[in-house]
Structure formats: C-alpha cells, structure tokens
Amino acid sequence: MANYLGSGFAGVTGPISTAVPKPQDIKLTNLLEACLQKYGVFDTPEGQKHRLLVLGKLNELVKKWIIDISKEKGKSEAEAKEVGGTIFTFGSYRLGVHGKGADIDTLLVAPRHIERTDFFSSFKELLFEAKNVTNVRAVPDAFVPVIKLEFDGVEMDLLFARLALPVIPDGLGLLDMSLLKNLDAKCVRSLNGCRVTDSILKLVPNQETFRLALRAIKLWAKRRGIYSNALGYLGGVSWAMLVARTCQLYPNAASSTIVLKFFFVFEKWNWPQPVLLRKAEEDVLGLNLQVWNPQVNPGDAHHLMPIITPAYPQQNSTFNVTKSTRDVMLNEFRRGLDICRDIDVGKLSWDILFEPIKFFSLYKHYIVICATAIDSDLLLKWSGLVESKIRILIGKLEDNENIKIAHVNPTSYPRIVPDSTDSHLMWFIGLEFCVGPGGVNITLTYEIQMFINSVVKSPALQSSPDLRNGTQLDVKHARRRDLSDYLSPDIVPPLPKKKKQFPIDIETPSPILKRVHKIERVEEPRVSKRIKIMDDPDSLTDSSIGGGEATAKTTNVDEDESSLMSTGKIGSLNFDSADVSITDIDPMENSINDSSLMMSDSSMMEHQNEESRNISSLSTSDSTLTTTTTNNVSTSSSSANASSSSSAQHNHSNTPLGPLQAIQQQQQQSSAQTAHIKKNIVLKLSTHK
Template structure:
C-alpha cells in the first residue's frame, strides 16, 4: 500500500504549473483505502479493456505503421525521386487522445496521426493513394474519408478496431524515425490543416509531461470522464466539455496536489472548481508567444477571446481555449454539478456515501417540467448520418439564441445524447430542458415568446449545403409527463407518487433523496479555509481584468465554428455522449386539428407557468427543403401571471 503515489516527479523538487501547489501532503490510510475502492469501482463499471483487446490494438497500430511506410515509398517512387530518397522515405504513426493518455475503455476508437514528408500531399496522396490501398485490404471495413472537414480525417475499422486517422505534411524531405512532434520547429511552413492535425498529439504529450504522477492522473481522469458522462456534462458539441477539456482540468488538480492519490484528487477537483471564479482561465503552463507568428489565446489582444465563459487553455503552442463552446446555461449546469460533487465528496469522508452515489445518473427527464423535442429524419442511413451531424453542430446555436433573446431569463439544458424510436427508421430526437431563471420573481403577465428564435435556428439548419429530399426537422414542446417512453431504458417512463419523488426505470421503483439531507464532515475548518485562500491566489492572473460580459455575444465566437461546421459533413459527434437509450414506443403528437394544446402548470413560486405546445415547424413532405416561411402558428410562449389572476380567486 505504501507504494501507491510514489514515483512522483514532485519529489525531485520540480514545480509543475504556473503557481505553487496548494498542498504537498501525501496520502493517509483512508486515502489509500478510498483509492482502492475507486479502482474496484472503475473495474466493476467495465472501464478497462482486456489484455487481449490491448494486444489487438497494439498489433493494429503496428500494422498501420507498416502500411504508411509502404505507401510513402510507393508515392516517392511514383513522383520520380531517386532510389536513395525512395529508400529513405518514411512516414510515422502517432496516437493521441484517450488512447495516448491511457484512459480509453473497451471498444473505444484510436485517434491516430500519420506524419509524412513534404512531397506526400494530403489531397492526392493521403486521400487518394493511401485511401485506395486501405480500400483493397480485407481487414479494413467502413472506410470513410472526410477531406473537407475542419480537421481532415479518414475513418475506418482495421480488424474490428475503430481508427480515426489524420495527416500532417511536414516541410521535411525525410521523416526521422525518432521524430519528436512536441518541438515547435515542426510547425515551420506547415499549412493550417497540418497545424490542427498536429495539435492533438502535441497537447496530449504536453499534458503527460506536466502532471507529477501519470498513473494517479490516469485513474483520476478515467473516473472524471465516467462521472461526467453519467451526469450528462460530457459533450463538447452540446456546449459542455469534451475529453481534452476534462483532461486539462484534472491535470491542473494534479499539479495543485502533486502527492495526492486519486481519491483525494477527485475530492479536490470538486472543491477547487466549485470555488473557481470563471472566466479565470485554467492553464497548465504559461502561454508562450512562440516565434512562428501563430495566434495564441489572449483576451488582452483579441476581442473574441474576451467572450469565452470557461477558458481551459491548451498547453502546447499555439495555446488555444479548448472550451469556447460553453454557454451561460451549460456553465451554470456544470457549476451545479461541481457543487453537488463537492457536497457528496464531503459526505464520503464520513463514510455516508460511496462512489456509486457520486456517479448516480442525472435524472434529466424528471428535472424539468417543460422540454423542447427536436426531431430529425432522413430517407436512408447515410443521409441521416450526414443530416444528424449537421443538426448537432447547430443545436448549440439554439441554446445561445434562447439565452440572448430572453436576456438569460429562460434557461436551457441540452441533453448531450440523442434518442431513437426503433419503430421509426432513420429518425432520432434531441431534448432540451427549459425553465425560468431561478431566484428571480416573476413579473405580472411576463412572457417569453421564442417563436422567432426557433425560426432563426430553423433557418440556420436549412442552410445545409448537402441537403436532400427527406431530410426533415420538427421542433415541438413536450411536458414532463408526455416525454416519449423510448427515451427510457426498457421503455419505462417516470412515475411520481406522493411527496417523495419516485421514478420507475426498467420496471423498478426507487426514491431519490437530495444530497443535502445527508450530514457531512469534510476537512477541518482551518485547512479548508487555507485551501480557499490558496485557490483565490492561483486565480489572480493577468487575464482576468480583460474579460468582457457576454450579454450580446451575437455569434461573435460562433462565426469561426460555423464556417468550420459547414465544411464538416461527416456526421461526427465526437466528444458527445452517445450512451442514449432506445425503445419501441412512438410519441403521440401534442397537437390537435385546431392547433395547439395549451398546458397550464403551477410553478414552485406560486405563479402560473403556461406553455402552449405546438410543432414549431409543420410536417415536411419529401422533396421540400426546410424553410422559415413554411411555419404555421409556431408557439412556445412562457407566461408568468399571478395565481390569483389565473384562478379567479382573491388573495
């Protein structure tokens, strides 16, 4: 047990990070026990691959490395290079992402990068000759090149292992076998696609260099990824955080507590980020300007950077904000989850909660009274994949528009996954929880009409350049009790009984209790207060005073992302939670022949919360492209009037 937490770089006196650590304290017996329980919990959750699968992945990577070496020699000879250069010609395969970090699970894909010489082009040679070679191999299946993506990629399965292969063309005639991609010099004369493709490897390797104990970092990150998926906050495309973001947040905690074991690192993760005052940036190292003139994140120079709500900065040149997708709604949701995690972590120290309690799935479909349901459909699987990828890339715009147009008074909670009704082929749904901003009293007769907001969103989606007949989108309002059963595991919905909120899942009923009813002990007041002071200190950096209030964001940050997504027709949802539940129950529409079905809901503050559900877009016939002019009486109106006025009773 005493070996746990050793092999720590901090023991050599080397400081990692831009500030001093908060604590150099090592583990006690309770930390050792809790860490062992944590590791057992992760294993029981099926988060580790088998030895057989690990060997299979290594064999696939070795085979892929051989293939690109054969490929680069073949194209070198075809381009007329002399025989010496042909023999010296080389290409190399690097890994990055969760596989390189060592936190991937069973069946996860492998992010890979092929680095080639200056004469091996991306368009003709990588997406041409290499694609042809792979297509002729029987062990390669589901080969799908995406040359026009923001980061061009070739996706395929090799002997059953999913591969995402990027390409970087360096300015070298010969790629050395011992090439170090972390050196800034390899970016010299590189095109934008190459810089972006190299970024994944460079950031991943830099993270591993900047954490004091790699094994403790991996265990902690593996847990935090699992926790984030269970709590519904793991999705870059939905405006939450993706894999690289969680890795950077965990790495910073490892720097601040260099001698801590994973159990304490998880606890301190929640403690630190509960107190973190965004938009103070999280950085693993100082931002270097570099010598190549590439733009780095700096709100003092660049106005767009001032609108970032939750900046998490990558540590490799050019340093960038990896979390620009975060909106005020998703930041609020994640902050609430950090607070919940901190409360449960304190309870766990008194042995009144366990790791399973911390990772209890977020009850999304019982958390709100009202939801938006965004349905999409297509004529075949390939069209749906493309249409789905495009719509997903625009869903975050709906959240941003609703926030802006209601002055953040109507809050949105996008679900990070999609759901499918198996009885309806080539169809899937997305959901978004809606609620009035908490803690603000409702004004008499106050209404939020988001018809134009939805119309703008629909118009944005309709701009898809690869639109085909059959690609449809419908947006409707559904109340909690009308949520379709196919979103629940086993096809069972939620059931409410008495004062205790019970939910029925897979035919079983269990009661969910609020965490605050449990008693907590936490650390001693003096140590906790010292940590608070230390956390405040590490947030006093040069970038804070330059942050701007994002009240009128007006797509400033989204211009670049929009252009990138227009290019990306892959249907990829990387970084989003795909763990959605499916069943065979179709949803009954909430409309009648006369139009909308009004619903009146008593809100907790005594006001009358009225939502009039209707399809925000009429059914589309095949061959008709989505158009904002086709909308018939789209109404979602949030109305707050006094209870006395609504019921006709005197107060």
C-alpha cells in the same frame, strides 16, 4: 508513488499541499479502482494487444502508400523507402485512459511532397480496398479534416499532417516548435492534438495517479451528461487538463484525493479566469500563429470557462461552452464535491458519485430535435451536421429573457416510427423558465427558425444532393408527460395524461412557419399556487414547483399546414411553435431552516475556508493573460430590455382594457404585492448557501 520534494514545480503556481497519502487515502483509492472496474473503464490485456496489432497494420499500410506515392512523384525506389512517414496516437489512448470499445485518435505524419489531396484520394481508396477495414468515411471539409474508419473492429479517427521536411526521421518528436514552420492552418490543428497530449503527460507530477483520477472524472462526466465538446460541455482533452491542474496543486496526493480536490478546486474557481498548465510559450521563431489572448482577440474575452492548451499555439479548448452548459457543469461540480466529502468520511460509496443523471425528470418542458434520413448511412452524416448546430439553438434560447436555462442532453436517442423505413435520431433540450410575478407568454419561433437556418445554409448541406433530398429535420415542443411518445418506457416511464386547463387557438399562419397565438379563456382569476422552498434557489426548476402549472400546447393543424417546407433544400423542416403561460407563485407560507444550510463540522469549515482562499488567489495568479467578463454587455442588454419593457407598459396604459386584460392586470397587481418577498427569500438562500 513518487513524492514531490524539489523546489521546482509543474504549473504556473506552486502546489497548495504536498502532503503524502494517509492509509485512509490509499484505502479509498483501492475502493475507487474496484468501483471503476465494474463500469468497464479499463481495457483488457487482450484488448490492448489487439489495439497494438491494429496500429501496426495501419502503420504498414501508411508506409506502403507513401512509398507508392513517392515513386509516382518521381522518387527512385531507394529514395521512396527513405522518405519515412508514420502514425502517432493522441487523445485517451495516448494518455493511457482508454476503455473497452473506445476509439483511437491517430495522426498520419508525411514528408512535404505528400499532399492532403493525396490523403483524401489515393489513401482513402487504399483503405476501401484493404482487408478488415470497414465504414470508411472521409470528412475533408471539417475544421480538423479526418478520415473515420473501423480497422479489424477498432474504430479510428485518422488525421493528416504534412511537415515541411524532405524526410520524416524515425523517433521524431512532435513537441519541437520548429516543426510548425511553413505549415497551413489545417496541418497545425492536426498536429495540435498530439502536441497537447504529450505536453499534458510531461506536466503532471505522477502519471499513474493522474490516469486513475482521470478515468474516474471521465466516467462521472459521461454518467452526469456533461461530456460533449460539440454541445457546449467539456471534451476529453479539457477534462484531462482540469485533472492535470489538480495534480499539479496536490502533487503527492492519492488518486482518491485528486478526485475530491478536483471538485473542490473547480467549484471554487473564479471563472472566467483561465486554467493553465504552464506559462504561455513565446513565439521565438516568429511563426505568428493566433493564440488565445483576450487582450488581443476581443472574442476570447467572451469565453465563459477558458481552459488553455499547454502547447503552442495555445488555444481555448472550451470555446463552445454556453451560459446554460456552464451552469449545468457548476451544479454538477457542487454535487460531486458534496458526495466526495461524504465518501471521504465513510458515509457514501463511490457508486453514488457515478449515478446517472435523471434528465427526463428535471424539467416540465422540452424541445425535441429529430433528424430523419432515408437510411442509416445517410443518417450518420446528417446527424453529425445537425448536432454541430444545436449549440446555436442553445445560444438563441439563452438570449430569451424568459428562459433561465436551456439544458441539452448530449445523448442522442433513436426513434422507432411504425410503418416507416426511415432512420431517426433525437436530441432533447430541457427548459427552465424565469417565473415572474405574473403570467408570461413565450414564443420560440425566432429561436427555432435561426437554428433551422443555420442547418439549411451550411456548406455541408448545400454541397450534398443526398443530404438535401434524403433528409428531414423536425423541431417540436413536448411536455414531460408527453416524452413517452418519443422514448421507450425503460428510459421514460409513461405518466398519466392531464387535461389542458386553457386551450390554444391557432391564428395567422406565416408564409415560412406557423406562428401560434395563445388566447387564454379566463372565467375567473386563477388562485396562485404555493411552492416548497428548496435549499438551493438555483435548483428551483419548473419540475420542483408544487403547483405553479406551466401550460404549453403545440399547434394542432393539418399536416400540410404545420410542416415547414424548404424549397428542395431538405425534405421538410417542421416546427411546432408553442406559447407557454407560467402562473405566479405565492411564497407567503414558506419558511427557511437556516441551520440546515450550515456545515456541522466547524473545524472542517475553517480548513476549507482557508483552502478556498488559496483557490481564489490561484485562479487569479493562474492567469498570465487578462480575461474580461461580459458583465458590461449583459448589463447594457438588461437595461435595454428594461427600457423597452417600460416603454411598452407606458403605451399600453393609454389603451382601454378589455375584460381579459382587466382580469390579467388584477392578477399582476395582486402578485406584485408579494414580489418583494420572493426576492428576500432568494437572497436569504443565497446568503446561507
């Protein structure tokens, strides 16, 4: 292992520690590598040879195509053979962290006389005709246009970039900023993948240490359900940059130490301060490409977990992160830190870190999104469109003041429907509600409709008759005990059905979709249930409430009335709206054991406090660009909501109360007497956390 000895360093700050590994660190690294072997994160020697062979065949196909196109455009035989053109790799394969069955991200670089239209026409046809090439799917209108294919059993994503050069020389490097001259935005974005990957490898002190640690973090993120850029989590390049930054801060550390410090650094990180691997490159050539800068671009100031790519033009790779996905990831950082500390002292094994998340036991309420198509090929295209819009639904749910978190599971699940020849794919969103001092009714009609509109109005749907006529989208509410209706028992063991305590009546159908109006038939005031206080108030979800029953029921009307029919846009778009009533919680007989929240090793605490202060100063100095938080926006929004609520209460006080309203008011007055106690409990938990 190469040691960090020089006065220079990679990154925008100096390292936190340059300590070399101890024998225990080497032992833990060996155990980590042995553990990773069990999960198939390493490719076999045969697999690596096969991938190299496939890349060679693809490169030959590219060169032949460029020669043919060049001759069609007036080049002589000799000139056509000299213009060049080649394949580059990026992503996990280029970083050296791909595993068995992983795809390969590739980029076709062509000279200036080869157009993008040539790539998506003649080259696509060449792929269709090529031996051992299957499942060719072109997506020319994507943000980064791509052709997806399978070459001799290896899945590949192939991008295209046309450089402003008459000839592509052998051994061309893509980090030269001058190559970006006179390129359109799509070519710049296509080149960015290779430029970022190459920059990351240049900026880490020890590539082998980096690779093993990154394999571990990627496996952990996938097993814990937080690996998906499209759904608002982090993608592969973002995880790679976080691990690379950790390596810069601990340049001599072993891979096991890097994994531990990864959780320590980013659990303590002062988000939304950005993470950078290097100081921003200046635009010395006057290219005037848009870069991430919250001082210039107001939208950049609202990014919650900015991780900035190291190559010009610098971009935030995590702009999709939402409040809910950020909170889920931070909770996983805390869990990972606790486990790694126990691993470091020999209390736990590495397998515990990689235990999969039990998503379907976390919440009492879920939203089920089901995409249906008439065949599997159409479902592949349809599901990609639906998945790309799910984060819009997450954002709308987060805007609902009664929803604390909307936790989307990035894993999609097939659904088998008896006597149906259609293909189905489902996604699940777990909901955690803000439990107030009284009952609350939640209607998700607006949020769901906004999501459906984003799908219906998307250009990809409007331009595809197959999608408009051969697909369907259903959005439903499901309680945890009903998940066995959607998923197999090996994923969700069936739970015994419980009787509904309060029926729901359906009234006033809307011309667009059916709205549900909940009527609670109360014969006597309900007795508030009690809860067990947990160490972490953030982990207090509906599923952890001992008795506070959250009741929800979807509509129960005829099939033709409950279906949301679009006018030929999609076969049908169905939404079962639900009003959710959450009872009050009485915390009077609960106690908190303060000592259980304190660390027993005071010397370790003192060392970690000092290191935490270093992290805090790092996250401030790591930012060469100022990021503004959205606290002011949130505050003004909260004030507006409070004002609106106060106005509504004032108007309501002038209206005579009916029997049901009188009972509800008695419940609210009774629970208001203990509301301040719940606040004190949460504050105390937060203080000792």
